Amino acid sequence: MKLNKRIVLAYSGGLDTSIILKWLQENYKAEVIAYTADIGQKIDKNKIIKNAKNLGVKKIIIKDLKDIFVKDYIYPMIRGHAIYEGVYLLGTSIARPLIAKDQIRVAKKFKAYAVSHGSTGKGNDQVRFELGYHYFGSKIKIITPWRIWKLKSRTDLINYAKKNGIPIPKDKRGAPPFSVDDNLFHTSTEGKVLENPKNSAPEFIFQRTVSPEKAPNKASYVIIGFKNGDPVAVNGKKLSPSKLLERLNSIAGKNGIGRVDLVENRFIGIKSRGVYETPGGTLLVNAHRAIESVTLDKETMHKKDEIMPKYAELIYNGYWYSKARFKLQKIVDQKRKKVNGSVKLKLYKGNITIVSRQTKSNAYSMKKVSFEENKTFNKSNVERFINFHKKNLK
Secondary structure, three states: OOOOOEEEEEOOOOHHHHHHHHHHHHHHOOEEEEEEEEOOOOOOHHHHHHHHHHOOOOOEEEEEOHHHHHHHHHHHHHHOOOOEOOOEOOOOOOHHHHHHHHHHHHHHHOOOOEEEOOOOOOOOHHHHHHHHHHHHOOOOEEEOHHHHOOOOOHHHHHHHHHHOOOOOOHHHOOOOOOEEEEOOOOEEEEOHHHHOOOOOOOHHHOOOOOOHHHOOOOOEEEEEEEEOOEEEEEOOEEOOHHHHHHHHHHHHHHOOOOEEEEEEEOOOOOEEEEEEEOHHHHHHHHHHHHHHHOOOOHHHHHHHHHHHHHHHHHHHOOOOOOHHHHHHHHHHOOOHHHOOEEEEEEEEOOEEEEEEEEOOOOOOOHHHHOOOOOOOOOOHHHHHHHHHHHHHHO
């Protein structure tokens, strides 16, 4: 039978999306195109291709998006110092809009009538994917198996896999211990023992950071160079966006930096506890704030701090392509061309210390802040300044 309908599935090669792939073929009588976005996650291309071919897939697309991911998604977010609920650096949130955009590109290229994803019905990712799908392909149908199929539990999935000859990894028999998502920016771990907030996170779940106790007893130093608000070099060496983040991940991870344990408020109204690792990103946020402190004026910095919670919430909720986020990004980037120079960081057992900031900017005046007597700052104006603000107390 010739199939004249196509569906593009966001496919990881794992058990869940393999089941979805088979389920789509069964229930929609369509050709399924397996699409994988390489954004720096642990990826086994051979496994993805093999699993998809065994399930009858003829077209398998694996797209390298690592540099685009860092340059066009992570860097703008770093410029905004986006931190959700004071803790989360939005590592999963920022990845979904890019995957959705490129998945729609593939769907349009091959004239697919629908796209599909493997996000569950309780999480945030279903929202992020589908808002992205709608923005770039509002006429393309969205199929969300977890919200419509009759498979309600992990046991149901295992039984479906057995029935259809889908390989079941040994660690997936029964309920898996954790749900893990990773990309070049971060790794998130959720589920099982972590679901009860009174339980401490077991050390073995951490994948890209050593514990601070086992980090080197000697401090490490790293210099991050910035141009027009974006990082461009590490220790004087210019690197592509993805290579730069890889380098910072390695340096920070070895020093136990970037771990957070949080209970977050999901967009759909559920609280969720997770453990996230964002080693390189933690360095970038700290260094970026440090370089802005000597290159931007007070009003600009304070305005950015004022809008940050809303900016972060928009990203978390899947509104990366919204008018509201675009508007805030313009505020974030208004004076980014002034943000040039370098920041030296000291890393020691999970801690980050700003060692120095260097810039050619004149935003910071040594003459004005000096305790030595000088003529560049008129102290007599200070009394008038204070008297003016006394009126505001009434």
